Amino acid sequence: MSEQMIGRRETLKYLGMLAGTASGRDFLAAWLPSAAGSRVQAASEAPHTPYSPQFFKPEEFRTVEILTELIIPSDTTPGAKEAQVARFVDFIVFSAAEFRPEMQREWIDGLQQLDRLSRDKYARPFAEASPQDQEALLMEISLPERNPDAEHPAFAFYGLVKDMTVDGFYSSRVGLIDALGYKGLAVLSEFAGCTHPEHQV
Amino acid sequence: MASEPLYDVIVVGSGAAGGIAGYVLATQGLKVLCLEAGRMIDPAKDFYTHKFPYEWPYRGGGKPGQYGHLPQGMEWKIKEWTDHLYTIPDQDPYALAPGAKFTWTRLRAVGGRTNVWGRGSDRFGPLDFQPKTLQDGWGDDWPIRYEDVAPYYERVEQLIGVSGSHDAAVYNTPSGEHLLPPFNARCGEMLIKKGAAKLGIKVAPKPLAVLSQPYGGRPPCHFCGACNWGCDVSARFSSLDVLVPKLQHLSNFELRTNSPVHTILRDPGTGKARGVTYIDAATKLEYEAYGKTVVLAASMVESIRILLNSRDREYPSGLGNSSGTLGHYLMEHVAFNSLEGFFPQLAGRPVTNDDGPGESCLYIPRYNYGAKNKKYLRGWRFDFYTGCGMGPGPGAAFPGFGSSYKQKIKELYPAAVSMSGYGEGLPFYSNYVEIDPDGLRDRYGIPQVRFHTDAEYPEALAILDDMYGGIEEILKASGAEIFPYKKVAPYPLGSVTHEAGGCRMGSDPRTSVLDEWNRCHDMKNVLVTDASCFVTHPEKQTTLTIMALSYRAADHLAEEFRRGNV
Ligand SMILES: Cc1cc2nc3c(=O)[nH]c(=O)nc-3n(C[C@H](O)[C@H](O)[C@H](O)COP(=O)(O)OP(=O)(O)OC[C@H]3O[C@@H](n4cnc5c(N)ncnc54)[C@H](O)[C@@H]3O)c2cc1C
Ligand code: SF4
Numbered sequence: 001m002s003e004q005m006i007g008r009r010e011t012l013k014y015l016g017m018l019a020g021t022a023s024g025r026d027f028l029a030a031w032l033p034s035a036a037g038s039r040v041q042a043a044s045e046a047p048h049t050p051y052s053p054q055f056f057k058p059e060e061f062r063t064v065e066i067l068t069e070l071i072i073p074s075d076t077t078p079g080a081k082e083a084q085v086a087r088f089v090d091f092i093v094f095s096a097a098e099f100r101p102e103m104q105r106e107w108i109d110g111l112q113q114l115d116r117l118s119r120d121k122y123a124r125p126f127a128e129a130s131p132q133d134q135e136a137l138l139m140e141i142s143l144p145e146r147n148p149d150a151e152h153p154a155f156a157f158y159g160l161v162k163d164m165t166v167d168g169f170y171s172s173r174v175g176l177i178d179a180l181g182y183k184g185l186a187v188l189s190e191f192a193g194c195t196h197p198e199h200q201v
Numbered sequence: 202m203a204s205e206p207l208y209d210v211i212v213v214g215s216g217a218a219g220g221i222a223g224y225v226l227a228t229q230g231l232k233v234l235c236l237e238a239g240r241m242i243d244p245a246k247d248f249y250t251h252k253f254p255y256e257w258p259y260r261g262g263g264k265p266g267q268y269g270h271l272p273q274g275m276e277w278k279i280k281e282w283t284d285h286l287y288t289i290p291d292q293d294p295y296a297l298a299p300g301a302k303f304t305w306t307r308l309r310a311v312g313g314r315t316n317v318w319g320r321g322s323d324r325f326g327p328l329d330f331q332p333k334t335l336q337d338g339w340g341d342d343w344p345i346r347y348e349d350v351a352p353y354y355e356r357v358e359q360l361i362g363v364s365g366s367h368d369a370a371v372y373n374t375p376s377g378e379h380l381l382p383p384f385n386a387r388c389g390e391m392l393i394k395k396g397a398a399k400l401g402i403k404v405a406p407k408p409l410a411v412l413s414q415p416y417g418g419r420p421p422c423h424f425c426g427a428c429n430w431g432c433d434v435s436a437r438f439s440s441l442d443v444l445v446p447k448l449q450h451l452s453n454f455e456l457r458t459n460s461p462v463h464t465i466l467r468d469p470g471t472g473k474a475r476g477v478t479y480i481d482a483a484t485k486l487e488y489e490a491y492g493k494t495v496v497l498a499a500s501m502v503e504s505i506r507i508l509l510n511s512r513d514r515e516y517p518s519g520l521g522n523s524s525g526t527l528g529h530y531l532m533e534h535v536a537f538n539s540l541e542g543f544f545p546q547l548a549g550r551p552v553t554n555d556d557g558p559g560e561s562c563l564y565i566p567r568y569n570y571g572a573k574n575k576k577y578l579r580g581w582r583f584d585f586y587t588g589c590g591m592g593p594g595p596g597a598a599f600p601g602f603g604s605s606y607k608q609k610i611k612e613l614y615p616a617a618v619s620m621s622g623y624g625e626g627l628p629f630y631s632n633y634v635e636i637d638p639d640g641l642r643d644r645y646g647i648p649q650v651r652f653h654t655d656a657e658y659p660e661a662l663a664i665l666d667d668m669y670g671g672i673e674e675i676l677k678a679s680g681a682e683i684f685p686y687k688k689v690a691p692y693p694l695g696s697v698t699h700e701a702g703g704c705r706m707g708s709d710p711r712t713s714v715l716d717e718w719n720r721c722h723d724m725k726n727v728l729v730t731d732a733s734c735f736v737t738h739p740e741k742q743t744t745l746t747i748m749a750l751s752y753r754a755a756d757h758l759a760e761e762f763r764r765g766n767v
Binding site for chain 1: 251253254255259260261262264265266267269384385386387388390391392394395398422423424425426427552553554555556557558562589590591592593597599600601602603604606607610611614682684685
């Protein structure tokens with residue numbers, strides 16, 4: 001029973017469902033007229049407290065910061081930067097050593113792959129490319145998400161990064177409360193439910 | 202240990218079935234020893250009701266890989282909020298025959314799984330006890346009828362506190378006459394009610410063992426929605442919070458924790474049970490306890506395991522197994538992936554607190570009675586969940602990244618909907634459990650079980666297709682957009698935590714283990730009162746019926762004591 005509490009209590013379950021099927025394509029055509037649109041916002045100030053990554057090397061950590069902030073930018077509401085999602089990623093990947101060491105390998109390999117792609121295209125590692133080039137490269141490797149016929153060798157790594165970014169952001173106070181506006185897990189004296197006349201039977 | 206006293210009744214387990222049996226027997230003056238495998242828990246220390254994900258080291262999900270491989274239907278239960286309560290399968294494994302699957306959810310503590318359960322509390326109906334006679338000639342009827350159980354449903358509802366509505370009764374889904382008021386429904390739930398009404402399908406308040414008013418000295422629900430982590434104020438029923446406090450001060454009731462029962466002791470002279478053996482979980486030493494009767498209420502699998510492990514010269518294939526059906530006819534709902542989507546008409550609306558009493562407030566009881574050209578047997582119920590949850594919701598499924606992606610998540614967050622179906626699970630002799638022939642033992646050294654269970658039988662495959670169709674139809678009529686989905690094979694037995702059967706009741710001792718009062722045909726002073734006694738498994742949830750049957754069996758046993766028949 002209440003397996004569907006998963007939808008209400010679990011941080012994430014949907015990711016990656018839509019890619020890859022014909023019905024998914026139709027669904028997206030109807031619901032995503034502007035699938036391509038994503039703009040990088042000006043970066044706000046770095047969080048104040050200094051942080052030494054536990055797992056990533058400093059230059060790798062910088063790349064993780066850029067990636068998470070591209071996926072969930074700071075705009076009218078706070079984003080991955082304020083929620084310190086890169087630190088979350090560092091901590092989780094560090095903690096994987098005990099029971100899921102292959103996760104560490106996936107991140108190292110993925111970051112190296114990203115740098116290779118960036119060097120081929122822009123003659124510099126990802127972290128040193130311009131913000132426009134970084135976004136363009138991410139668009140490129142995420143293409144299979146929007147086009148079921150497309151393939152990209154770095155798409156698996158994109159999925160890994162997006163999953164953990166969304167998970168880390170919407171399970172943080174900044175993401176869940178400040179950006180999303182979750183109001184629950186509270187103590188109420190009354191639960192009014194739906195009070196909209198237009199929804200009543 | 203010769204100094205052990207002689208109890209009137211030894212109750213094994215303190216969950217839904219054991220809690221009720223202990224309560225009924227002890228409050229009628231019998232001398233009861235309750236042996237519980239797990240520890241005592243303290244809600245103030247053991248329940249993390251009001252903890253947000255960001256207050257946990259790993260946001261609630263545990264260290265990557267920490268819980269090992271979790272079978273279907275277990276992933277969402279074991280989290281940082283609860284990992285100290287549940288038994289993690291890889292740490293205390295059970296065996297599976299080649300190709301078999303079974304999801305065995307264990308929570309060894311006072312109160313058992315009622316500490317974290319979903320609280321859905323619907324009654325079985327008249328047709329559910331006599332499906333062969335009243336529905337389709339298939340399978341077997343129970344040896345009892347709805348009328349035999351109805352008074353006990355009533356008593357259990359009064360004892361535990363159930364919110365719902367008597368007006369909600371629909372054909373073959375009876376509803377109590379004295380329930381507490383139902384909970385108010387969320388926007389999305391109202392949209393489904395409207396949509397289903399267009400199709401002539403009734404949506405009803407879901408009976409929940411959650412208090413909508415102060416009741417029995419317990420406060421009402423404060424709508425935090427965290428019941429699956431344990432309720433900090435006992436606003437939902439659990440044996441630990443509601444029954445144990447009524448018993449602890451009684452001098453004729455004794456609760457012994459950390460005492461997993463291993464076998465039933467039999468007196469070779471009289472042929473009757475004379476007590477049990479149990480392990481002290483701390484020292485692993487084995488002890489004996491003596492009783493005039495033994496009530497097994499350790500949960501379906503555990504009660505069967507105790508009987509199988511109690512084989513002796515006279516019962517070489519397990520105590521109470523002269524019929525050869527012990528451990529057979531295991532059942533579970535026909536269950537599968539839920540369909541997910543969103544209501545465009547709710548997109549972008551202001552965020553509301555949709556937690557409510559932690560469960561959905563409405564549901565769709567079985568509605569297909571009298572349907573023509575059915576390709577399957579029996580029917581199903583649908584559950585649905587809507588609104589703002591503790592996570593990004595449907596927008597996260599969309600492709601892309603950046604501000605537009607974040608905006609999509611925000612927009613669809615209040616519009617989420619998912620719906621799932623639970624079909625009647627059918628009993629087959631070939632779905633069974635045995636003691637592992639390869640000698641696997643549990644953490645106490647007790648021989649462990651091996652499952653031979655297959656959920657993908659033809660009747661399950663047949664009903665599945667129509668359930669998918671039914672869900673699509675209702676969601677569409679409600680105006681929802683459904684994400685593309687893949688149809689899957691029915692989930693393993695046990696995946697809904699509604700496993701039942703294995704010691705089924707019956708009037709014929711050659712084809713059943715228990716009589717109509719939950720007593721072993723072979724040995725009338727051994728009772729089994731958990732879901733293993735079930736003969737059928739309709740689309741309804743199990744626990745209210747477990748409790749009603751346990752109440753009924755214990756009440757009858759107390760009467761037998763008074764009459765001097767024990
Ligand atoms: C997350 C979740 C949600 C659920 N939602 C619902 C729902 O909405 N509606 C519904 O009807 N049901 C629901 N259930 C199922 C419900 O919890 C069970 O049906 C019910 O608790 C079964 O009662 P029981 O007494 O048979 O077993 P349990 O409640 O599991 O109690 C068994 C007790 O026996 C003890 N025990 C086990 N072995 C031994 C032994 N050898 N010796 C001594 N003691 C032993 C255990 O430690 C435990 O305390 C849910 C379950 C879970 C986990
Ligand atoms: S929603 Fe109600 S019953 Fe559930 S944990 Fe919160 S207060 Fe308890």
